[in-house]
Amino acid sequence: MPSFTSSIRKQLLHHLLANxxxxxxxxxxxxxxxxxxSRLQRVSDPVPESTASPVRPSTMRVAAVQMRICTVRSGxxxxxxxxxxxxxxxxxxxxxxxxxxxxxLPLVGLVPGIGRAxxxxxxxxxxxxxxxxxxxxxxxDLLAALSPYSQRVxxxxxxxxxxxxxxxIVTGTMVLxxxxxxxxxxxHVGFVYGPTGDRLARYSKSHLMPSEAHWGFEPGxxxxxxxIGGVVAAAPVCMDATYFEPFRxxxxxxxxxxxxxxxxxxxxxxxxxxxxxxxRVQEAQMFGLSSCMVGTLAGMEFTGRSAIVCPIDISPGGDxxxxxxxxxxxxEVVTADISLDALYAYRAANPLRFNPMLYSNxxxxxxxxxxxxxxxxxxxxxxxxxxxxxxxxxxxx
Amino acid sequence: xxxxxxxxxxxxxxxxxxxxxxxxxxxAGVSRMARSxxxxxxMPAHLGLAGASAGRSVPAGxxxxxxxxxxxxxxxxSQLSDWQDFYAASALSNKVYLxxxxxxxxxxxxxxxxxxxxxxxxxxxxxxxxxxxxxxEEKAGLLCGTSLPVFRVxxxxxxxxxxxxxxxxxxxxIHALQGADLxxxxxxxxxxxxxxxxxxxxxxxxxxxxxxxxxxxxSGSWLGTTYHGRSRAFAPVECxxxxxxxxxxxxxxxxxxxxxxxxxxxxxxxxxxxxPVFGHFNIDLYVDRLADAYLTTRTVKVATxxxxxx
Numbered sequence: 001m002p003s004f005t006s007s008i009r010k011q012l013l014h015h016l017l018a019n020x021x022x023x024x025x026x027x028x029x030x031x032x033x034x035x036x037x038s039r040l041q042r043v044s045d046p047v048p049e050s051t052a053s054p055v056r057p058s059t060m061r062v063a064a065v066q067m068r069i070c071t072v073r074s075g076x077x078x079x080x081x082x083x084x085x086x087x088x089x090x091x092x093x094x095x096x097x098x099x100x101x102x103x104x105l106p107l108v109g110l111v112p113g114i115g116r117a118x119x120x121x122x123x124x125x126x127x128x129x130x131x132x133x134x135x136x137x138x139x140x141d142l143l144a145a146l147s148p149y150s151q152r153v154x155x156x157x158x159x160x161x162x163x164x165x166x167x168x169i170v171t172g173t174m175v176l177x178x179x180x181x182x183x184x185x186x187x188h189v190g191f192v193y194g195p196t197g198d199r200l201a202r203y204s205k206s207h208l209m210p211s212e213a214h215w216g217f218e219p220g221x222x223x224x225x226x227x228i229g230g231v232v233a234a235a236p237v238c239m240d241a242t243y244f245e246p247f248r249x250x251x252x253x254x255x256x257x258x259x260x261x262x263x264x265x266x267x268x269x270x271x272x273x274x275x276x277x278x279x280r281v282q283e284a285q286m287f288g289l290s291s292c293m294v295g296t297l298a299g300m301e302f303t304g305r306s307a308i309v310c311p312i313d314i315s316p317g318g319d320x321x322x323x324x325x326x327x328x329x330x331x332e333v334v335t336a337d338i339s340l341d342a343l344y345a346y347r348a349a350n351p352l353r354f355n356p357m358l359y360s361n362x363x364x365x366x367x368x369x370x371x372x373x374x375x376x377x378x379x380x381x382x383x384x385x386x387x388x389x390x391x392x393x394x395x396x397x
Numbered sequence: 398x399x400x401x402x403x404x405x406x407x408x409x410x411x412x413x414x415x416x417x418x419x420x421x422x423x424x425a426g427v428s429r430m431a432r433s434x435x436x437x438x439x440m441p442a443h444l445g446l447a448g449a450s451a452g453r454s455v456p457a458g459x460x461x462x463x464x465x466x467x468x469x470x471x472x473x474x475s476q477l478s479d480w481q482d483f484y485a486a487s488a489l490s491n492k493v494y495l496x497x498x499x500x501x502x503x504x505x506x507x508x509x510x511x512x513x514x515x516x517x518x519x520x521x522x523x524x525x526x527x528x529x530x531x532x533x534e535e536k537a538g539l540l541c542g543t544s545l546p547v548f549r550v551x552x553x554x555x556x557x558x559x560x561x562x563x564x565x566x567x568x569x570x571i572h573a574l575q576g577a578d579l580x581x582x583x584x585x586x587x588x589x590x591x592x593x594x595x596x597x598x599x600x601x602x603x604x605x606x607x608x609x610x611x612x613x614x615x616s617g618s619w620l621g622t623t624y625h626g627r628s629r630a631f632a633p634v635e636c637x638x639x640x641x642x643x644x645x646x647x648x649x650x651x652x653x654x655x656x657x658x659x660x661x662x663x664x665x666x667x668x669x670x671x672x673p674v675f676g677h678f679n680i681d682l683y684v685d686r687l688a689d690a691y692l693t694t695r696t697v698k699v700a701t702x703x704x705x706x707x
Contacts, residue, residue: 206679210672219679223686242605242674244566245683252690269640279601283566312593319593351532356691357543357699358528359567364687366574367680373576374675378666 013112020110021149023156026075030157033083034164039091056230058341062096062257062289063089066306066325066332067172069102069263069295071109071118075153078107082157083164085333090165092335095195096228097169099158100293100306101188101205101238101263104174107150108142122299124215140175140186140216147177147186155191155199163197168228170235172261172291173205175217185218188237190261192226201226205237206246209265225253231340238262241276244283251284251352256340258286263293268303268328278320281309285347287322287338294329303328308336314346399552400661401579403609404435405628409617409652410447419448420483423497426655431491435657437550441615441626442560442585444498445512446472446480455620461587462537464620469501469508477502481513481521489519494550498613499527499559499583504700507538510559512583514548523548525557529565530697540700547575553662555579558599563612569602573675578608578662585615588625595627600642603631607669609644609660617652630658633668 034040065085072078082099089097109115114131121127124139131142143150154174162169171191178187181204188205204220223246225234234250234257241247241260250258260277281288292304307324315321323336406426413419423440430438443465450468459467472480488495499512510527526542545568547556556572556579563582572580582599595612603610609632616626630644637644645658669675 206682207677210676213677219677221679221682221685223682239677243678244570244605245679245687248567248690249682249686252693269634271634271640271642274596275601275604275634279566279597279605282597282601283564312591312597318591320597351695353529353532353535353695353697354565354567354691355528355541355543355697355699357696358541358545358571359688359691361544362571362574364680364684366571367675367678367683370574370576371675371678371680374669374673378670378673 016112017110017146017149020074021153022075023152026079026153026156027160029076030079030083030160030164033080034087037087040087040165054227054230056256056340059337059339060095060229060231061093061335061337062287062308063092063094063098063333063335064289064291064306064308064325065089065097065099066292066294066304066327066330066334067100067103068331069293069297069302070106071115071297072106073109073115075110075157078153079157079160081106083161085331086161086165086167086169088333089335090167092333094335095167096289097167098259098289098291099170099172099261100291101173101261102293103172103261104150104154105297107153107174108146110149110153111142111146118298124298124300127298138216143175144177144186150174151176158191159193159197159199162193162195166195168195168200169193170233170259170261170289173237178204181221182218186216187218187220188212189220190235190237192228192235194228200228201235203235203237205240207239207243209239223249223253225250225255228257231256233257233259235259235261238264238276241280244280247280247284247286251286256286256343257289257338258284259289259291261291262304263302264304265300265302267301268305273304277307278309282311282320285311285343285350285352287343292325292328294331306332306334308334308338310338310343311346313350314339314342400659401436401551401553402434402657402659403437403439403579403581403611403630404430404433404655404657405611405613405630405647406430406438406440406655407613407616407626407628407647407653408440408444408447410444410451411618412653413448413451416448416451419451422653423448423483424487426653427487427491427493427495430655430657431493433657435493437494437496439496439581439583439611439613440498441613441628442499442510442583443615443619445500446477447498447619449476449480450620460621462533462539464622465501466508466537468620469503472500484513485515485519485521488515488517492517496557496581496583501539504540506700507540507698509540509542509700512557512559514550514557523557525559526700527559527562528568528697529561531561534561535698541697543699545571545575547572547577550579553578553660555581558582560584563598563602566602566605569606569608573606573608578665579611579660580606580608581611581613583613585624586627588623590614590625590627592627595629600631604633604642605674607633607665607674609665616647616654626652628654628656630656630660632660632664635668635671636664
């Protein structure tokens, strides 16, 4: 009998989630939102595909969305959330709109009762256990079960919003059951949509946080590039920006803009925040868009100041910042014009010059050896530690 | 608990009118810092042989890096040997490790920027050569090295970065992958040297590799160029007050100054335990793509192995 009731419960849940994630209703709703948006009446139709310029523009207006973490109970509610933020950027004239890491997390609210569990929990692990009625479950299990429904909401919403607003959208990420980069696993995945609503690219996070590895996520294995309005871009995700390697790879592939969706789980400190996209942009001579998740969910505090950054020599204040959010904990949309001409002139005057003979003297095997050495030293330290000052334990995710 | 007391000694070359005065300034500074407990003393870029050009007038038309190359051309092999003897004696008499700044050394086809590391026994135990250059440096004749050795100093492993190397993350990574817990950087940046430019250099290397960083930055005037010293000791932000990532710095307007800072590797271990950056390398990705990233780019001119060791 328990298996029969369990089966009934699963079927009911399936029907509920299927209903809440129906793409047709979502797309229709976004079209309605756009039609009734008085700010956008001057634009009568979405941009047709033929107007997409393959030529690199001199300047481009871009937007980084600073999004407040929340949960939504339906696909329509998620559509309203994403439309509201993207339309704000589009109204400011942005042609590229970037969302943060975990931009798909609000969709866990599709699961009945999860909102209360998340609000009262001190961690995602705890919330997952509550939602699973005490049965053993990891966050990855919850997200995997939700994946078929959340993915169709996520992709249909961003595709429709990009089409209705006639902009490029870099979606941030959501955690999906994914088979495109090796064996099926839960990965941070994001998408790029063009002004026609077509999917232009898919990207994934290639360096995980320890907590994410603990939850059973797997890293991605590539740094794909894509063309947004004539500009080559890539989207390394949050923790990827702790490592210079993905940015070197991106720059070699012709990237001019890196878009880094982030969800930084720690109290805000400008110097902690400086460890990410800012130095990477300096080293690789690119523009950077940092879109941050902010707010608190399941005991996790996300902070960050979304920004548009560039090499310090071409920044207005000499600090490598073109524009930045005024807060680290509130919803904002940061918009700025970036000059590709200025970037190319800067690169011509200050070309990166490498030493391949040097690099060839050091095998890539050093990475594995250093990882092993540090891990062993860390374990030894853990065993022997008995005193000392405190160290903050969180870091950019 | 492995720790190292490391100090930076800034000397304004313009204040030393003769080579003798320069040596007196170095001797006094090294001695003072040794009495303060310094085990390793580091001096900025160009100071290795700045004393050799003390009091000399730069020929008309020579400025910037051309003047640096001109100064290097004045130093004969025997003069270089004399200066090395002097630094060896300073290290020996004060029982410290000493890296007395870098210098351009003539080689066939140009120069290399080199720094020597002296032991408390007065022996040269290591040499570092700049491995990345700007177009301007190359135009002035600078050639690059092709190795980044690490050295054991007391209980700590260190790597030395020279000038432009600091802004190439590959250099700090190679040092850290070889086990360096401390990276010392000898820089000389014409004013203005902003906090942002420095943050893009050694500060971020310390963060990205979870190592200590000591930047000894030339301050004052030399060969007609004014340098903006920003000598600082860096650590992972988790290890520092306010999370700034700075353990010590020369903040006064003085162009001859010093500091000594205690570097405790337990601090690094705590930061690494809090977030193991090296534990999350995506090595498959690097194997697939990173080497190719350097195939289509501009490359520096390198010195031949024989010439680098002249």
